[in-house]
Amino acid sequence: MIGLSKIFPPPAFLTMPCIGVDISDTSLKYISFKPSSKQGGDRVLDLWGDIDIPTGIVNRGQVIDPTKLVAVLKEFKTATNAEFIRVSLPEERAYLFETSIKRGTPLKEIRSLLEFRLEENVPIPSKDVFFDYMLLPGTSDKRSVEVAVAAYAKETIQQYYDSCVEAKLHPISFEVEAQAVARAAVPHDATGSTMLVDFGKTRTGIGIVYKDTLLYTSTIDIGGDMLSQALRKVLGSDVSEKELTQLKNTQGLVKGVDSSEIAETLLSTISVIKDELATRMQYWHLRNGGGDDRRITSIQLSGGSSNLKGLTTYLTESLKVPCVLANVWENSFDLNDVVPPIDKRHSFGYATAIGLALYQSS
Numbered sequence: 284m285i286g287l288s289k290i291f292p293p294p295a296f297l298t299m300p301c302i303g304v305d306i307s308d309t310s311l312k313y314i315s316f317k318p319s320s321k322q323g324g325d326r327v328l329d330l331w332g333d334i335d336i337p338t339g340i341v342n343r344g345q346v347i348d349p350t351k352l353v354a355v356l357k358e359f360k361t362a363t364n365a366e367f368i369r370v371s372l373p374e375e376r377a378y379l380f381e382t383s384i385k386r387g388t389p390l391k392e393i394r395s396l397l398e399f400r401l402e403e404n405v406p407i408p409s410k411d412v413f414f415d416y417m418l419l420p421g422t423s424d425k426r427s428v429e430v431a432v433a434a435y436a437k438e439t440i441q442q443y444y445d446s447c448v449e450a451k452l453h454p455i456s457f458e459v460e461a462q463a464v465a466r467a468a469v470p471h472d473a474t475g476s477t478m479l480v481d482f483g484k485t486r487t488g489i490g491i492v493y494k495d496t497l498l499y500t501s502t503i504d505i506g507g508d509m510l511s512q513a514l515r516k517v518l519g520s521d522v523s524e525k526e527l528t529q530l531k532n533t534q535g536l537v538k539g540v541d542s543s544e545i546a547e548t549l550l551s552t553i554s555v556i557k558d559e560l561a562t563r564m565q566y567w568h569l570r571n572g573g574g575d576d577r578r579i580t581s582i583q584l585s586g587g588s589s590n591l592k593g594l595t596t597y598l599t600e601s602l603k604v605p606c607v608l609a610n611v612w613e614n615s616f617d618l619n620d621v622v623p624p625i626d627k628r629h630s631f632g633y634a635t636a637i638g639l640a641l642y643q644s645s
Contacts, residue, residue, distance in 0.1 A: 301367040301455050302330060303463070303639025304359070306443070308341045309484050310334065311355055313363065314636040316615065325616050328623055330363055331633065343486075344373020346442040349449075356450035367453050369639040370443055371460045374488045375502040378434040379459075380404035381419075383427040397432060405434050413437050417496055431496050433459055456642065461490025462497040463638030468583055468609040471495065475580030476567070478604075480560065481634070482586040482594075484508055487556055491567055493577055499567060503559045507531070507588030509552050517548050532628070535592030546593075553594065557601050564602065582606040587632035611637050 302315040310333055317329040340351045359365065382400050384393060397416055401409040414434035440457055447454045461479050469477050469492055476498075481488035485506040491499040511527045518527075530545055536553065538546040564579055571577040582604055584595060589608060598606040611634040612618055625633060 301369045301640070301642070302363060302365045303371075303636040303642070304368045305371045305460070305463075305633075305635040305639065306336070306341065306352075307371075307373075307483065308336065308343065308486075309338075310336055310632075311359055312633055312636045313359060313365075313368075314633055314640040315363075316640055319616075327616070327621065328625070331625060331636075332359075332362060333632070334358055334362070344376045345439070346446065349442060349446050352446045353449045356446060356452060360450055360452055365452060367455050368447065369456050369458065369642050370447065370454050371463055371635050371639060372435060372440065372443070372457050374460050374490065374500040375486075376435055376439045377459050377500050378405045378407075379498060379500055380432050380434075381498060382430050382432065384430055386426055386428050393430070397430065400432075401434060404432070407434075407436050411437050413440050419496060420494055431498055433462075433497070458639060458642070459490075459497055459500060460488060460635045461492070461500050463636075463642075464490065464583075464585055464609070464611075464634045465492040465495065465497060465638065466614060466641050467611050467634050467638035468585065468613050469495070470613060473581070475575070476577050478560070478564065478579050478582045479609075480582060480584050480586075480589075482507065482556075482584060482588040482591075483632075484587060487559075487586070489560070489563055491563075491579065499563075501563055503556055505552065505556055505559075507591075510549055510588070510591070513548050513552050514545065517544060531588075532590045532592055535594065536597050537593045549591070550597075553591070553597065557598060560598070561602055564604070579604055583609040585609040585611060585631045585634035587629075589631045590628050609634060614641060 302313050305312045312333050313331065315330040316326040319325060319327045334355060336355055340348045346352055384396060388396065398409055401412055401414065405412055412434050414432055416430050416432045419429040419431055444454055464479050464481060476491050476493045479490040479492060483506045485508055487503040487505055489501040490497050510531060511524060514527050514530065515522055534545050536546050536549055568578060582598060584606065595606045595608060609631065611630050612623060615637060
């Protein structure tokens with residue numbers, strides 16, 4: 284997978300399980316697994332948690348106040364005794380592109396070859412970029428092979444890396460959020476492309492995955508907070524966030540005798556997200572020539588705000604593609620055999636951290 288693990292390659296002995304750490308603008312979520320003691324069991328949840336990140340420390344994925352981020356990471360280290368971690372990188376700072384190389388090109392030459400193509404696809408001088416790549420499987424062309432490339436400005440990754448090191452943590456790899464979500468939730472036998480929609484507190488991340496590989500990302504600057512703001516205009520500014528969350532999760536977009544005003548208010552914001560998703564789907568299908576092989580066949584919702592009642596039905600009917608709440612434990616363990624200690628409603632917010640934690644055991 285595209286994991287940017289080659290940026291700061293770890294010594295060979297550091298292949299032990301690591302804690303997946305998802306850093307967003309508003310929180311740090313973490314997950315780690317350990318082997319199951321049951322015969323035939325794959326793994327069980329070991330550590331998990333959620334630490335608030337105060338406003339202004341991270342904004343749109345950029346570290347604004349490194350000192351305060353270090354303090355948050357130290358709080359995480361105290362709570363977990365963590366040493367080795369795998370860290371998410373913000374989608375809004377990522378550059379993804381596809382290219383092709385001659386089949387049979389020696390591995391030692393691929394990286395140098397791709398460096399020359401960065402300037403064509405990334406609006407940053409190649410000397411200021413960290414990148415990683417993955418060869419796409421199953422291409423029919425006998426002369427070439429498709430390559431998926433993920434790149435970040437060195438400054439972006441260095442900010443996260445330096446903060447981790449100052450907190451006495453050892454980051455083993457960095458990975459785009461949506462790629463981690465895909466590892467957690469997208470079935471390995473999925474056909475076509477899957478659109479991942481991470482409906483968070485301050486923004487909505489979008490990823491499109493094909494053959495287990497993230498090929499497209501985008502961000503919409505609308506999250507659950509905007510739904511709360513819209514409701515307060517109707518219900519009053521003194522309504523607590525807890526009450527608003529309850530309304531979103533129990534009434535949501537479903538119109539009833541006593542809740543039509545709430546549904547209409549929420550719909551005015553959600554329809555904007557729907558339109559943005561439709562635009563990106565259209566772009567994806569046009570970009571791929573309208574072929575069925577890469578056509579989006581499903582939409583998976585994750586993120587803390589994805590609990591909005593009626594959201595999956597609304598998106599399915601509007602976009603004409605099946606939309607479901609992601610099973611964030613899809614590739615961790617069988618829910619028929621394991622009952623995770625994180626309840627379903629809260630689990631959607633852990634999708635990225637789960638995928639990061641699965642990196643070394645997938």
